[in-house]
Amino acid sequence: MGGGDRSGTLIGRAAELAALTGALDRAAAGAAGVVLVSGDAGVGKSHLVGALTRIARDRGCTVLAGQCAELGESMPYLPLADALWTGSADPALRAALDDRPVLRRLLPDGGGDGVPAGDLGQQRLFGAVLGLLGELGRDRPVLLVLEDLHWADRSTRHLLTFLSRVLQRERVCLVGTYRSDDLHRRHPLRPVVAELLRLPEVGAVELGPFGHGETAEYLASLGGDGAPPTAEEINRVHRRSEGNPFYAAELYTAARTDEELPAGLADLLLARVERLSENAARVVRAASVAGHRVDDEPVRQVCGLDEAAAGEALREIVSHRLLIPDGAQGYTFRHALLREAVYADLLPGERTRLHAAYADLLKRAPAVPGRVAAELAHHSLAAHDLPAAFAASVQAGREAERMGAPDEAHEHYDRALSLWDAVPGPEEAAGTGRVQLELAAVRSSGRSGEPRRAISRLRRLLEEADPADVRMGVLLREHLAYYLDDVKQHDESMAVSREAIAMLPADPPTAERASALATYVRTMLFEEVDPSLRAVAEEAVAAARAAGAADAEASALVSLGIYRETREPDPEVGALFARARDLAVGAGNYQVGQRAAFHLARSIFDRGDLPAAVRAADDGVAFSLANGLGWSPYGSTLRCLQFLIHYTSGDWEEAGRLAADFPMQVVRPAEAQVSSYALFLEVARGEDITERFRWLEPVWPEDDFIAYVARGLAAEHALWQGDTAAALDHATAAQAVLPAQDVAAVRVIATALWAHADRAVQARASGDNGTAASAVEAADNLLERARATVATTPDGRTRAWLGLEGHAWLARAEAEHARAHGANDPALWRKTLEAFSYGFTYELARTRWRLAESLAAQGSREEALNEWRTAAQEAESLGAAPLVRALTDLGARARLTAQQPEPAAGGLTAREREVLKLVAEGRNNKEIAAALFISPKTASVHVSNILAKLDVTSRTQAAAKAHADGLLTG
Known part of the structure; x- marks a missing residue:
């Protein structure tokens, strides 16, 4: 009730309501946002949000509102299910849910698609929620309210974090409420709130007490x-x-x-x-045990009242405003504090009897997917009915797995295992043995991102395992090896895998041994390539095929394909990856399927067939998104590869569209990996990378690859700014995080050689022989490392997996090394040009820039002019502003610009003059984009090009020069 009168009028909350309606307005305009409303219990959070929902409905928004319950972690996605169920009368929402079985199964009448959640169930559900909100938002703005997040289950907290990071352009406003006085130091929501409030799209509204x-x-x-x-x-x-x-x-x-x-x-x-009649008090006490929401019939049956007496009692309770009608047959407590007080006042025996009555009611109720088992476990445990609590916990764990909620599944399984020895006939009640239930808990741990917890349980299981049960011993070791590999303990993983493989003979074939072989091969790939890998991989494939273990066969085929690429170019490896993908998908193992799809697209890309690579990557990403897996590990990697292929092929418009969906504000490695790839385009376009870099930097210690990508591109950015010292700092750091002789180092080595060559050229020009000599020595060392990196197979041969791009970067490293020595050789740049000629548009233009420079230095002006013109046209077409500036500078220094065809007025295109007019009016990039029906990133590219062409450094200077030169007329 707090915060307003009974008619719904707010008192003293004008600023807070304005903040919420502002977020709703921004969402309606296409800028999704999240607002967390906090305050002490009873301060008026629900009343404030209620006013917002009324405003939203009056404006024609779709309103979805759900509430958490004080049931611990036992009911995954409760507020989401509540919001979907209460809103499902809306035909648009119901149609959208019908298209998404993974969400429909959350509803009491939802059923399901019959597909187990598996390893990626939570990602599928998250992707489905995002898709649902986006679809609804296309028709009208969406307000999603999640109340009482201090009681949120772990899966709901993960969902809140996910939506807060990925909602960007959807017309969605998400509002969550929580009790700030409940967030003690170890409360699980506390770090989530701290993390979310770092995101610019997440706002906070804190409700304080009333003044006098x-x-x-x-x-x-x-x-x-x-x-x-x-x-x-x-x-x-x-x-x-x-x-x-x-x-x-x-x-x-x-x-x-x-x-x-x-x-x-x-x-x-x-x-x-206490002022209520006896029957009404009985109903209130029974309702307090039910939870945050109660329905007529269950409460009546638990109280033992007939329909007339229960109805009269409820009317009395509602008249006293202790319970408030909620839906057709439901009620909620006027305030959660009231329910807590009533529940706490129950006598121990009374509380036990009421929980037992609800449990008995649930046992007799029709099975409803998702909720009944969790509620039954909760009530049975509180009623001290351990056998019922045990059986319900097992079922609740299975339901949570099916719903893609591995955290809750583990909690239910863990509770069941804690009761195993306290109940009679546990195997019959669970429908499985103890070890199998332990393995279910292990799977849930791994799927919830806690492999170390899975490792601990597996070690304990191995200690307790029956040595005579060999197949179970192999299964436990294979699982242990798999999770050890996940936490980078490769040596122990290989040792455990070998032990598992040795425990079973090759004949007869078994799925357990095949899986152990596949896991062993997967781990071997992380070490220096072992000549025996091929034989082990082929054995794994044969064993899996003989045992009918399709997912193990698919995993081994992917590993075999990767190994074959390390030995020699193999055009047939693509067919191998495609076959593995189809096998894995057919077996329902989408994680292996995505791994195969990634390597299929990557192998085609490495061979330089960019059109086919685009198709393969687009197909892989489409599969991921269609199954709600866009943010799963290989889903994210496929999105990065898709972007990189479009970037390489010169389709920067499509690459920019993809990058627009890459989050800027990231905290964890999964999002940071995708975000880091956007730097390729931002650096090449000359955009400000400060904000993205600020978010990526904290993630570097957790993920070496992200540090490599981000710092390698930061080195390029610094070089475009003329800061060789910063470039070398970044390039050195990027090399340091890579394993010894990692082929990925070739690109960053080439960038470092660019920096040393610039230093040497500048030092020689100023007569600083000492600095020039130091730069040359460093360049020599770097080139030696680059050459060694690509020739480090056991027999000293060049790695086949380097790919065309890798060989092109090595050619550039050779050319930059020569430039550092003062021998800027056109032949080396022509070799680099040829290496990039498979279609890397931007690098072709960059190489032509250096080739034109070397030709001009040798006096070959006509050839230099041809290369310069081609490079300028390509750079201009791409919107590569730093390269445009570099080419303009080269043209002036080499006196090539005088022979240019006369450009449009002021050197600007017609579109750029349109943009310049808007710049002169003081419009920002977003406003320019809206006026010209282009994207903000495209507007940013145009502005960067204008600054380069007008030789100014700010928008104010550009406007002044435009007025002075008459560029705004006509």
Whole structure:
């Protein structure tokens, strides 16, 4: 009730409501946002959000509102399910849910698609939620409210974090409420809130207590037709309530009825319950055990009242505003504090009997996917019915797995295992043995991103395992090896895999041994290539095929394909990856399927067939998105590869469209990997990378690859700014995080050689022979490392997996090395040009820039002019502003610009003049984009090109020069 009167009018919350409606307005305009509303219990969070939902409905928005319950971690996605169920009367929402079985199964009548959640179930559900909100938002803005997040289950917290990071251009406003006074130091929501509030799209609204005047206005609104509150009453209530609206309302109501005021809030709340009739009090007590929401019939049956008596009791309770109608046959407590007070006041025996009654009711109720098992486990445990709690926990774990909630699945399985020895006939009740249930808990740990917890359980299981059960021993070791590999303990993983393989003979074939072989091969790939890998991989394939283990066969085929690429170019390896993909998908193992799809597209890309690579990557990403797996590990990697192929082929418009969906504000490696790839385009276009870099930097210690990508591109950015010292710092750091002789180092070595060559050229020009000599020595060392990196197979041959791009970077490294020595050789740049000629548009233009420079230095002006013109046209077409500036500088220095064809007025294209006019009007990139029906990134590229062409460094200078030169007329 806190925060307003009974008619819904808000008191003292104008600024807070304005903040929320502002977020709703921005969402309606296409800028998704999240607002976290916090405050003490009873301060008026729900009332404030209720006012917002009324405004949203009046504006024609879709409103989805759900509430968490104080049931611990046992009911995954409860507020989401609540929001979908209460909103499912909307035909548009129901149609959208029908298209998404993974969400429909959350509803009481949802059923399911019959597909187990598997390793990627949570990602599928998250992707489906994002798709649902995006689809609904295309028709009208969406307000999603999740209340009482302090009671949120772990999966809901993960969902909140996911949506807060990825919602960007969807017309969605997400509002969450939580009790700030409940967030003790170890509360699980506390780090989530701290993390989310770092994101610019996440706002915070904190509700404080009323001031004295607001308390007076609030109490006056409660008076109805009676006498207004006196100054003495206001002062006393404000002092006692400390400005908490709910406390104030209770204190004021008690004072007006001349009742003796209890000493504590619980007594204050319970005093109103004590005024009820016996039947009404029975109903309230039973409702407190049910949870945050109660329905007519269950409460009636638990109370043992007939329909007429229960109806009369409920009317009395509602008239006293202890329960508030919610839906056709449901009720909620006026405030959660009231439910807590009533529940805490129950006698131990009474509480046990009521929980037992609800449990008995649930046992007799029709099976409803998702909720019944979790609720039954909760009530049975509270009723001390351990056999029922055990069986329900096992079922709840299986339901949570099916729903893609591995955290909750592990909790249920863990509880069941803790009860195993305390119940009779546990195997019959669970429908499985203890070890199998332990393995289910292991799977849930791994799927929830906690492989170390899975490792600990597997080690304990191995200690307790029956040595005579060889196949179980192999299975446990294979699982252990798999998770050890996940946490980079490769040596132990290989040792455990070998032990598992040795425990079973090759004949007869078994799925357990085949899986152990596949895991062993997967781990071997992380070490220096072992000549025996091929034989082991082929054995794994044969064993899996003979045992009918399709997913193990697919995994081994992918590893075999990767190995074959290390030996020699193999055009047939693509067919191998495609076959592995089809096998894995057919077996329902989408994780292996995505791994195969990635290597299929990557292998085609490495061979330089860019059109086919585009198709393969697009297909892989489409498969991931269609199954809600766009943010799974290989889903993210496929998106990075898709972007990189479009970037390489020169389709920067499509690459920019893809990068627009890459999050800027990231915290964890999964999002940071995708974000780091956007730097390829931003650096090449000359955009400001400060903000993205600021978010990526904290993630470097957690992921070496992200550090390599980000710092390697930061080195290029620094070189375009003329800062060789910063470039070398970044390039050195990028090399340092790579394993010894990693072929990925070739690109960053080439970048470092660019920096040393620039240093050497500048030093020689200024007569600084010492610096020039130092740069040359460093260049020599770098080139030696580059050459060694690509020739480090056991027999000293060049690695076949280097790919065409890798060989092209090695050619550039050779050319930059020669430039550092003062021998800027056109032949080496022509060799580099040929190496990139498979279609890397941007690198072709960059290479022509250096080739033109070397030709001009040798006096070959006509050839230099041809290369310069081609490079300028390509750079201009791409919108590569730093390269355009470099070419302009070269043209001026080499006197090539005088022979240029006369460009449009001021050197600007017609579109650039349109953009310049808007710049002169003071418009920002977003406003320019809206006016010209282009994307903000395209507007940014145009502005960068304009600054380069006008030889100015700011938008203000560009506007001034445009006015002075008459570029805004016509």
